[in-house]
Amino acid sequence: MTTFEAIPISQISKGSAYITTGDGKAYPLDAEELRRAFAAIVHDNSAEMITTGEAAQILGVSAKTVARMLDAGEIPFVRYGAKGNRMVSRAQVVAYRDKSESHGHEALETMREAASQGGLDDINYSAYLARYS
Template sequence: MTTFEAIPIPRISKGSAYITSGDGKAIPLGAEELRRAFDAIMHDDDSDLITTGEAAQILGVSSKTVARIRDAGEIPFTRYGAKGNRMVSRARVVAYRNQSEANGHKALEDMRVSASRGGLDDVDHAACLSHFN
Protein backbone atom coordinates (compact mmCIF):
# COMPACT_ATOMS: atom_id res chain seq x y z
CA MET A 1 0.00 0.00 0.00
CA THR A 2 1.29 3.44 -0.94
CA THR A 3 1.65 6.10 1.76
CA PHE A 4 0.77 9.66 0.80
CA GLU A 5 2.12 12.78 2.49
CA ALA A 6 0.05 15.96 2.52
CA ILE A 7 1.95 19.18 1.83
CA PRO A 8 0.83 22.85 1.79
CA ILE A 9 -1.07 23.65 -1.41
CA PRO A 10 1.28 26.54 -2.41
CA ARG A 11 4.12 24.01 -2.65
CA ILE A 12 2.31 22.06 -5.39
CA SER A 13 3.84 22.70 -8.81
CA LYS A 14 1.59 24.51 -11.28
CA GLY A 15 -0.18 22.02 -13.54
CA SER A 16 0.30 19.11 -11.14
CA ALA A 17 -2.54 16.82 -10.12
CA TYR A 18 -3.40 16.64 -6.44
CA ILE A 19 -6.16 15.91 -3.96
CA THR A 20 -6.88 18.46 -1.26
CA SER A 21 -7.18 17.22 2.29
CA GLY A 22 -9.40 20.11 3.41
CA ASP A 23 -6.91 21.69 5.80
CA GLY A 24 -4.93 23.76 3.31
CA LYS A 25 -2.79 20.80 2.39
CA ALA A 26 -2.73 18.59 -0.67
CA ILE A 27 -1.60 15.14 -1.68
CA PRO A 28 0.29 15.22 -5.01
CA LEU A 29 -0.65 12.52 -7.49
CA GLY A 30 1.64 10.91 -10.03
CA ALA A 31 0.34 9.70 -13.39
CA GLU A 32 -0.57 6.24 -12.07
CA GLU A 33 -2.32 7.56 -8.95
CA LEU A 34 -4.24 10.06 -11.08
CA ARG A 35 -5.35 7.33 -13.49
CA ARG A 36 -6.48 5.15 -10.58
CA ALA A 37 -8.35 8.07 -9.02
CA PHE A 38 -10.19 8.76 -12.30
CA ASP A 39 -10.99 5.06 -12.66
CA ALA A 40 -12.44 5.00 -9.15
CA ILE A 41 -14.53 8.11 -9.77
CA MET A 42 -15.80 7.08 -13.18
CA HIS A 43 -16.43 3.40 -12.43
CA ASP A 44 -20.19 3.00 -12.92
CA ASP A 45 -20.84 1.05 -9.78
CA ASP A 46 -24.55 1.09 -9.06
CA SER A 47 -23.77 0.20 -5.45
CA ASP A 48 -22.33 3.74 -5.06
CA LEU A 49 -25.71 5.39 -4.80
CA ILE A 50 -26.17 8.95 -3.58
CA THR A 51 -29.14 11.10 -2.63
CA THR A 52 -30.55 13.88 -4.76
CA GLY A 53 -29.03 16.33 -2.25
CA GLU A 54 -25.56 14.91 -2.82
CA ALA A 55 -26.15 14.92 -6.58
CA ALA A 56 -27.24 18.57 -6.30
CA GLN A 57 -23.91 19.47 -4.67
CA ILE A 58 -21.96 17.72 -7.43
CA LEU A 59 -24.00 19.48 -10.14
CA GLY A 60 -24.17 22.85 -8.39
CA VAL A 61 -27.97 22.99 -8.56
CA SER A 62 -30.89 22.54 -6.15
CA SER A 63 -32.35 19.19 -5.10
CA LYS A 64 -35.55 20.10 -6.96
CA THR A 65 -33.57 20.60 -10.17
CA VAL A 66 -31.96 17.18 -9.69
CA ALA A 67 -35.44 15.70 -9.17
CA ARG A 68 -36.59 17.26 -12.47
CA ILE A 69 -33.49 15.95 -14.28
CA ARG A 70 -33.99 12.52 -12.73
CA ASP A 71 -37.74 12.42 -13.46
CA ALA A 72 -37.06 13.46 -17.09
CA GLY A 73 -34.95 10.29 -17.41
CA GLU A 74 -31.66 12.12 -17.95
CA ILE A 75 -30.13 10.43 -14.89
CA PRO A 76 -31.45 6.95 -14.06
CA PHE A 77 -32.47 6.29 -10.47
CA THR A 78 -33.13 3.35 -8.18
CA ARG A 79 -35.71 3.17 -5.42
CA TYR A 80 -33.90 2.29 -2.23
CA GLY A 81 -34.91 1.50 1.34
CA ALA A 82 -38.24 0.98 3.03
CA LYS A 83 -39.49 4.44 2.05
CA GLY A 84 -38.48 3.95 -1.59
CA ASN A 85 -36.14 6.95 -1.69
CA ARG A 86 -34.83 7.59 -5.18
CA MET A 87 -31.06 7.28 -5.35
CA VAL A 88 -28.74 7.92 -8.29
CA SER A 89 -25.34 6.57 -9.26
CA ARG A 90 -22.50 8.96 -8.40
CA ALA A 91 -20.70 8.01 -11.63
CA ARG A 92 -23.77 8.82 -13.72
CA VAL A 93 -24.16 12.19 -11.99
CA VAL A 94 -20.50 13.03 -12.71
CA ALA A 95 -20.92 11.90 -16.33
CA TYR A 96 -24.07 14.06 -16.65
CA ARG A 97 -22.20 17.07 -15.24
CA ASN A 98 -19.28 16.56 -17.63
CA GLN A 99 -21.61 16.22 -20.64
CA SER A 100 -23.58 19.32 -19.62
CA GLU A 101 -20.36 21.33 -19.31
CA ALA A 102 -19.18 20.07 -22.70
CA ASN A 103 -22.53 21.03 -24.27
CA GLY A 104 -22.28 24.51 -22.73
CA HIS A 105 -18.75 25.02 -24.04
CA LYS A 106 -19.81 23.91 -27.52
CA ALA A 107 -22.82 26.25 -27.51
CA LEU A 108 -20.62 29.16 -26.45
CA GLU A 109 -18.12 28.42 -29.21
CA ASP A 110 -20.97 28.18 -31.75
CA MET A 111 -22.19 31.62 -30.61
CA ARG A 112 -18.68 33.07 -30.96
CA VAL A 113 -18.41 31.72 -34.50
CA SER A 114 -21.85 33.08 -35.42
CA ALA A 115 -21.03 36.49 -33.96
CA SER A 116 -17.78 36.61 -35.89
CA ARG A 117 -19.46 35.62 -39.16
CA GLY A 118 -22.15 38.24 -38.60
CA GLY A 119 -19.60 40.95 -37.94
CA LEU A 120 -20.75 41.41 -34.35
CA ASP A 121 -17.24 41.27 -32.94
CA ASP A 122 -16.52 44.64 -34.60
CA VAL A 123 -19.26 46.42 -32.62
CA ASP A 124 -18.20 49.43 -30.53
CA HIS A 125 -19.68 48.33 -27.20
CA ALA A 126 -19.01 51.64 -25.46
CA ALA A 127 -20.99 53.49 -28.13
CA CYS A 128 -23.87 51.03 -27.83
CA LEU A 129 -23.95 51.34 -24.04
CA SER A 130 -23.85 55.14 -24.20
CA HIS A 131 -27.35 55.09 -25.74
CA PHE A 132 -28.71 53.66 -22.49
CA ASN A 133 -27.11 56.17 -20.10
Protein backbone atom coordinates in the same frame (compact mmCIF):
# COMPACT_ATOMS: atom_id res chain seq x y z
CA MET B 1 -22.51 -18.97 -13.08
CA THR B 2 -25.84 -19.08 -11.30
CA THR B 3 -29.01 -18.68 -13.32
CA PHE B 4 -31.59 -16.53 -11.57
CA GLU B 5 -35.27 -17.17 -12.04
CA ALA B 6 -37.75 -14.41 -11.27
CA ILE B 7 -40.90 -15.06 -9.27
CA PRO B 8 -43.71 -12.71 -8.25
CA ILE B 9 -42.64 -10.68 -5.24
CA SER B 10 -45.80 -11.81 -3.42
CA GLN B 11 -44.34 -15.33 -3.29
CA ILE B 12 -41.26 -14.29 -1.31
CA SER B 13 -41.50 -15.40 2.30
CA LYS B 14 -40.99 -12.83 5.06
CA GLY B 15 -37.33 -12.51 6.07
CA SER B 16 -35.98 -13.93 2.81
CA ALA B 17 -33.26 -12.18 0.85
CA TYR B 18 -34.08 -11.13 -2.69
CA ILE B 19 -33.43 -8.60 -5.41
CA THR B 20 -36.46 -6.99 -6.99
CA THR B 21 -37.17 -5.22 -10.24
CA GLY B 22 -39.66 -2.47 -10.96
CA ASP B 23 -42.12 -4.84 -12.58
CA GLY B 24 -42.91 -6.71 -9.34
CA LYS B 25 -40.63 -9.66 -10.04
CA ALA B 26 -38.22 -10.91 -7.37
CA TYR B 27 -35.02 -12.92 -7.55
CA PRO B 28 -34.52 -14.97 -4.37
CA LEU B 29 -30.95 -15.15 -3.02
CA ASP B 30 -29.41 -17.90 -0.94
CA ALA B 31 -26.86 -17.03 1.77
CA GLU B 32 -23.85 -17.22 -0.57
CA GLU B 33 -25.53 -15.12 -3.29
CA LEU B 34 -26.49 -12.53 -0.67
CA ARG B 35 -22.91 -12.41 0.64
CA ARG B 36 -21.56 -11.90 -2.89
CA ALA B 37 -24.14 -9.20 -3.61
CA PHE B 38 -23.13 -7.30 -0.46
CA ALA B 39 -19.45 -7.69 -1.32
CA ALA B 40 -20.04 -6.30 -4.80
CA ILE B 41 -21.93 -3.31 -3.44
CA VAL B 42 -19.38 -2.53 -0.74
CA HIS B 43 -16.26 -2.96 -2.89
CA ASP B 44 -17.36 -1.51 -6.23
CA ASN B 45 -16.55 2.21 -5.97
CA SER B 46 -17.53 2.78 -9.60
CA ALA B 47 -21.14 2.11 -8.61
CA GLU B 48 -21.14 4.36 -5.52
CA MET B 49 -24.70 5.45 -4.90
CA ILE B 50 -25.44 8.94 -3.62
CA THR B 51 -28.54 10.84 -2.55
CA THR B 52 -30.35 13.33 -4.75
CA GLY B 53 -29.06 16.08 -2.43
CA GLU B 54 -25.47 15.03 -3.07
CA ALA B 55 -26.20 14.88 -6.80
CA ALA B 56 -27.62 18.40 -6.59
CA GLN B 57 -24.36 19.65 -5.06
CA ILE B 58 -22.29 18.01 -7.81
CA LEU B 59 -24.53 19.48 -10.51
CA GLY B 60 -24.88 22.90 -8.88
CA VAL B 61 -28.68 22.75 -8.88
CA SER B 62 -31.43 22.20 -6.32
CA ALA B 63 -32.58 18.77 -5.16
CA LYS B 64 -35.96 19.57 -6.74
CA THR B 65 -34.23 20.09 -10.11
CA VAL B 66 -32.46 16.74 -9.70
CA ALA B 67 -35.85 15.13 -8.98
CA ARG B 68 -37.18 16.59 -12.24
CA MET B 69 -34.13 15.26 -14.10
CA LEU B 70 -34.74 11.80 -12.66
CA ASP B 71 -38.44 11.91 -13.50
CA ALA B 72 -37.54 12.91 -17.07
CA GLY B 73 -35.18 9.94 -17.35
CA GLU B 74 -32.06 12.06 -17.82
CA ILE B 75 -30.21 10.21 -15.04
CA PRO B 76 -31.06 6.63 -14.01
CA PHE B 77 -31.94 6.00 -10.37
CA VAL B 78 -33.00 3.29 -7.96
CA ARG B 79 -35.23 3.44 -4.90
CA TYR B 80 -33.90 2.26 -1.54
CA GLY B 81 -35.30 1.85 1.91
CA ALA B 82 -38.79 1.71 3.34
CA LYS B 83 -39.52 5.26 2.17
CA GLY B 84 -38.27 4.55 -1.35
CA ASN B 85 -35.65 7.29 -1.35
CA ARG B 86 -34.05 7.74 -4.75
CA MET B 87 -30.34 7.09 -5.14
CA VAL B 88 -28.15 7.72 -8.17
CA SER B 89 -24.72 6.57 -9.28
CA ARG B 90 -22.04 9.18 -8.55
CA ALA B 91 -20.28 8.19 -11.81
CA GLN B 92 -23.47 8.77 -13.84
CA VAL B 93 -24.06 12.15 -12.17
CA VAL B 94 -20.50 13.26 -12.93
CA ALA B 95 -20.83 12.01 -16.52
CA TYR B 96 -24.11 13.95 -16.89
CA ARG B 97 -22.44 17.11 -15.53
CA ASP B 98 -19.45 16.74 -17.87
CA LYS B 99 -21.72 16.14 -20.87
CA SER B 100 -23.84 19.19 -19.99
CA GLU B 101 -20.75 21.38 -19.61
CA SER B 102 -19.42 20.12 -22.94
CA HIS B 103 -22.70 21.01 -24.66
CA GLY B 104 -22.55 24.47 -23.07
CA HIS B 105 -19.01 25.06 -24.36
CA GLU B 106 -20.03 23.90 -27.85
CA ALA B 107 -23.03 26.25 -27.84
CA LEU B 108 -20.86 29.18 -26.74
CA GLU B 109 -18.36 28.46 -29.51
CA THR B 110 -21.21 28.34 -32.06
CA MET B 111 -22.44 31.75 -30.82
CA ARG B 112 -18.91 33.19 -31.07
CA GLU B 113 -18.61 31.98 -34.66
CA ALA B 114 -22.01 33.47 -35.55
CA ALA B 115 -21.04 36.80 -33.97
CA SER B 116 -17.78 36.83 -35.89
CA GLN B 117 -19.49 36.04 -39.19
CA GLY B 118 -22.07 38.74 -38.52
CA GLY B 119 -19.42 41.34 -37.75
CA LEU B 120 -20.51 41.64 -34.14
CA ASP B 121 -17.06 41.03 -32.70
CA ASP B 122 -15.57 44.36 -33.83
CA ILE B 123 -16.17 45.89 -30.39
CA ASN B 124 -13.32 47.82 -28.76
CA TYR B 125 -13.46 46.09 -25.38
CA SER B 126 -10.89 48.39 -23.76
CA ALA B 127 -13.01 51.45 -24.49
CA TYR B 128 -16.17 49.63 -23.42
CA LEU B 129 -14.67 48.53 -20.09
CA ALA B 130 -13.13 51.97 -19.47
CA ARG B 131 -16.67 53.41 -19.27
CA TYR B 132 -17.26 51.33 -16.12
CA SER B 133 -13.93 51.94 -14.34
